[in-house]
Amino acid sequence: GESVGLHLPTLSVQEGDNSIINCAYSNSASDYFIWYKQESGKGPQFIIDIRSNMDKRQGQRVTVLLNKTVKHLSLQIAATQPGDSAVYFCAETQDDKIIFGKGTRLHILP
Template sequence: GESVGLHLPTLSVQEGDNSIINCAYSNSASDYFIWYKQESGKGPQFIIDIRSNMDKRQGQRVTVLLNKTVKHLSLQIAATQPGDSAVYFCADSDDYKLSFGAGTTVTVRA
């Protein structure tokens, strides 16, 4: 299937600031979207998901926004902390398997 891609490969953010990670998808049939965080040497860790019948979903310090009109997905992290440094992937699904986009490496500056 078509892949989900991120706009920026890297993002540097000051500790305490908010982070915004963007993702554009192209598969119109995708109806389920997930953000994963991957730390070095570890498997992807679920952050938050959203279905296509929603345009916003909030978790603890994270918010996912979905704009189906322009096929855009974003992850907002509030008050970014050093522990948020990782690679972030968006993934989409129109069946059971996940299609990952290229990751964004987030580096938090002290």
């Protein structure tokens, strides 16, 4: 079946550098995408979302890019901080359900 997935299970980034987390989706009918951050022992925390009529959206230190041609979503985190260490999930809506991928663990190097 169609599903949301992530390319890399673990990403290590130097503190202060920018992080880029990638996601591939396969359902071309999806029109709403969300990035979540999940810290150990906590529920997923909404970071940023984007609808299919946009290709870029910026928040505080985060940017989401959507490329519908190749069905690719990315999350950019500027000036990565130790507090950014977590698992990041991209998710898409399919028939009004939020479907999650497997996640990427972001590890911050001192």
